[in-house]
Amino acid sequence: MDGVREGGIPVRPELRPDIEFLPPEEGERSWTIADERHRRFTRLGGGAAALLRGLDGTRDLQQVRHDLGPGVAQEQVEAALRKFTELGLLVGTDTPPAKESRFRFQPPASLQFTVLDRPGFLAPGRLLPRLMANRVVAAGCLLAVLAGLVAVSLGAAEVAKAAWHPMPWQHWLIAAAVVIAVNAVHELAHGAVLARFGGRPHRIGAMLFYCAPAMFCDVTDLWRLRTRGQRVLVALAGVICQLAAAGLLAAGSALCSGELADLLGLCALMTAFTGILNLLPFIRLDGYIALMAWVNIPNLRDKSMADCRAVMNWTVFGGPRPERTLPDGWAVFGAFCLLYPWVLVFNLLVIAHGSLMAYGAWGALSWLSLLAGVIGYVLYRLALMYRASGARNPVRGLITLAALGAGLIALGQSQPHTEKVYGAYTTAGGRTEAVFPDAPGVLAPLPGGSVELMHGGILGRRTVGSGTTGPEEGPGAGTTGPEGGRAKAPLDLFVPFEGIPGELAVRSYRLESVTLRTGAPSRGVAVARAGTTTWLGHVNRLAVTDPWKTLSGVWR
Incomplete structure (x- = not known):
């Protein structure tokens, strides 16, 4: 490589030798580009993939454009090369991968701890994938789910009692242990099905997900699989396993009596609830991975949120007209993805208010500190959005935000x-x-x-x-x-x-x-x-009036 043009494009672009090209499945045109070094997968159209594959470092931009023929404009070639450069797919344009810490924070409220990296027992051909991912196990899961549904529909299982009546605290401890154990099998099921189809999990470990303990299995390798059906099965394997466990527990509750039936019913309820919760598509749960695999768009959530932010930057801050990477409807999905985590955070704040305020002055001070941290983070994200918007008129953004704030205040005051x-x-x-x-x-x-x-x-x-x-x-x-x-x-x-x-x-x-x-x-x-x-008065009472009354009472 002789040098770099303006914008970072190499003078003689050359494809990195470790980049893999995964061919499209039948009926598709897009190729998947695997960057194992950065554990990243990118989808490119057939023309862009052919251009990337042909970059051998012996030709400059003019020669590359000439070889593509007169039907391809130089601007198109340079736009594609800029994308390759941004993705680090060319020699000299990739950054060394950061040293991965076992602890990884994913905003807004997920803290992961990697226990095993590239676990050998979940490699293709190993015993565990062969035992867990086969047709006999799949049929058994289906029968277990049906057995549980029959037990609940006939009223034999004590699931309703667990849902509507208080249970002994010891039962809850046992149910929590059962849910954690089933969750571990849930994550192993993802890895086992992935390995059965020829992929391999990157990481497996434990995490705090919106303050709730859970486990995770990184199945990014599912993009190596050739068919959508295989990718969706990898994504849903854990939920299927979890619902099967809930079915077995419900059937066991129907066959027992007394406290044991109550306990098994509670375990069935909690296991089924956490399994169904995993189907939510707006946060990084199994439902989202299944949706992403089915529509065949890697990083669907990030791309749809980027499109939504681009629309917001244009309308709120006066940035350039957005160039979306996905069809229009996905920007709406991106809006839900942006908002839903904050709905969870808001609910956590409400719970925290009720818990902390019971502790008097220290609780009120803790609540105000927590609230200030959340508000500060929101302002920080807005500042980042403003910087990324490329706004030509800062006053427009301030006026728009002021108008939105005034509208929310008026709405809150009128309802x-x-x-x-x-x-x-x-x-x-x-x-x-x-x-x-x-x-x-x-x-x-x-x-x-x-x-x-x-x-x-x-x-x-x-x-x-x-x-x-x-x-x-x-x-x-x-x-x-x-x-x-x-x-x-x-x-x-x-x-x-x-x-x-x-x-x-x-x-x-x-x-x-x-x-x-x-x-x-x-x-x-x-x-x-x-x-x-x-x-507005309700929010003011929770956020300001109650804690300040508590603190002022101590100061007096």
């Missing part, structure tokens, strides 16, 4: 929001009592306000009755004596676990005009009205 407080109810001796946590940031129910009574299981929220709040009173059913004007209630009234030790300071109310359905449980969830405000 009413009913404030609710969540607690528990108990019934004993004809008396129904509702108790609500007595902690900073927890509103008091309205006197005479409506109260919904619901199941108290992990899925809960199924109404079993109603009532209205009477005057606040001393301890009654389900509570113990007052201490300093506060009643105490068992902690397990407020969680879907039985037998949790400890008590919680509560406000206690006797319920009036109570109606309960036949067979309603003697304890469950109580949801009471606590006033009416706007959505």
